[in-house]
Amino acid sequence: MHVLILGGTGFVGRYVAAALMREGHEVSVVSRSAGKGGNGPRRVVWNGWDGAALAGMLDGIDAIINLQGENIGGGRWTDERKQAIVNSRVETGRALCVALRMRREQSQTLPATLLQASASGYYGLWQENAPPCDEEAPSGKGFLADTCRQWEQSTVPAEALGVRRCVLRFAPVLGKKADGTPGGFIERMLPPFRMRVGGPLGSGRQPFCWTHLEDIARVASMLLQRIDLAGAFNICAPRTPSMSEFTRTLGKVCGSPSWLPVPATVLRLMLGQMAEELLLSGQNPKPLRLQAAGYAFRQPDLEAALRSVLS
Structure with a gap:
C-alpha cells in the first residue's frame, strides 16, 4: 500500500518509514x-x-500515519513553547480532517486507514504507586494529559467520513537514530552515566514506562493491515519499571554505577513544570488490546532493549 507519514522526518517517523519500505510498501x-x-x-x-493543500496530496494514498508534533522534551516549557507543542499537533489533525472532508465533497477517494499518534501521558501523573492503565482508563490531569486529549480529538471527525482510525499511545521511545547513535530520551540520559555519575531522577519511585522503535514500527505495520482493529492502543513494554530500576539497568548496560540521584528540587529549578511531568512523574500503561489482538512484543525486556540501543 501507499502510506503517507505526517511527521515522517522525525526520530520515530524515519524509523517507521524505513521499516515499511523494507516490507515493500510505498x-x-x-x-x-x-x-x-x-x-x-x-x-x-x-x-x-x-487542509486544502493537503487534500491534493492524498491522491493514491491508502493510509496515513500522523506523527506530527513539536518535540515535547526539546526545551523548558515556557508558555510559548507549550502553545507550540499543542498547536503543532492540533492544527495538523484539524487540517487533515479538512482535507478528508474536501475530498469527500468532491467525490474523491479517501485513505482507508489513519494511525493517529498520542502518548502514555494521556493517563495522567503519578509519583509512585501508579495504577495499571489499560486503553479504557480515563484521561488524567496535567499538561501532557490535556495535550494528548486534544491531539487525539483533532482527528475524530475522520471516523464520520468512514476512515478507520487507530490511536497509538506511545510510551517514551528507545531506539537509534539514522546514524546509529542512541536517540530519543536516552540520548539525554547517557552523559552522566558515561561520566560514572549517573543515578535516578528524583525519588526514583516514579513509574518509567518505555517502548522500543522496533515495536512501534511492527505495531504500525500490523494495524495498517488488520482492518478489524480500531480505537486506542497502548504501545509500551508489558512491564513498567520504576525510575530506580530503569537507571540501575542503564548503569549495568553502560558498565557504570547508578549511585548519584538528581534531587527533585534541582530538576524543578532547572525545568519547572517539564520536570514535574516528564521526569518526576509517570504512568503504568498496559498494552492489553495489542496482546488481545495477538501481538508479541519484539523488545519486552528492558536490559535487552537498552543493549540493542547502546551496542
Whole structure:
C-alpha cells in the first residue's frame, strides 16, 4: 500500500518509514522542506495547517500515519513553547480532517486507514504507586494529559467520513537514530552515566514506562493491515519499571554505577513544570488490546532493549 507519514522526518517517523519500505510498501513523508534525494521515501512539502493543500496530496494514498508534533522534551516549557507543542499537533489533525472532508465533497477517494499518534501521558501523573492503565482508563490531569486529549480529538471527525482510525499511545521511545547513535530520551540520559555519575531522577519511585522503535514500527505495520482493529492502543513494554530500576539497568548496560540521584528540587529549578511531568512523574500503561489482538512484543525486556540501543 501507499502510506503517507505526517511527521515522517522525525526520530520515530524515519524509523517507521524505513521499516515499511523494507516490507515493500510505498512511503511518502510530509516535510516543511523538500530535503535531499536518495533511496529514502518521497518527500512531500506541506506547511502543517493548510487542509486544502493537503487534500491534493492524498491522491493514491491508502493510509496515513500522523506523527506530527513539536518535540515535547526539546526545551523548558515556557508558555510559548507549550502553545507550540499543542498547536503543532492540533492544527495538523484539524487540517487533515479538512482535507478528508474536501475530498469527500468532491467525490474523491479517501485513505482507508489513519494511525493517529498520542502518548502514555494521556493517563495522567503519578509519583509512585501508579495504577495499571489499560486503553479504557480515563484521561488524567496535567499538561501532557490535556495535550494528548486534544491531539487525539483533532482527528475524530475522520471516523464520520468512514476512515478507520487507530490511536497509538506511545510510551517514551528507545531506539537509534539514522546514524546509529542512541536517540530519543536516552540520548539525554547517557552523559552522566558515561561520566560514572549517573543515578535516578528524583525519588526514583516514579513509574518509567518505555517502548522500543522496533515495536512501534511492527505495531504500525500490523494495524495498517488488520482492518478489524480500531480505537486506542497502548504501545509500551508489558512491564513498567520504576525510575530506580530503569537507571540501575542503564548503569549495568553502560558498565557504570547508578549511585548519584538528581534531587527533585534541582530538576524543578532547572525545568519547572517539564520536570514535574516528564521526569518526576509517570504512568503504568498496559498494552492489553495489542496482546488481545495477538501481538508479541519484539523488545519486552528492558536490559535487552537498552543493549540493542547502546551496542
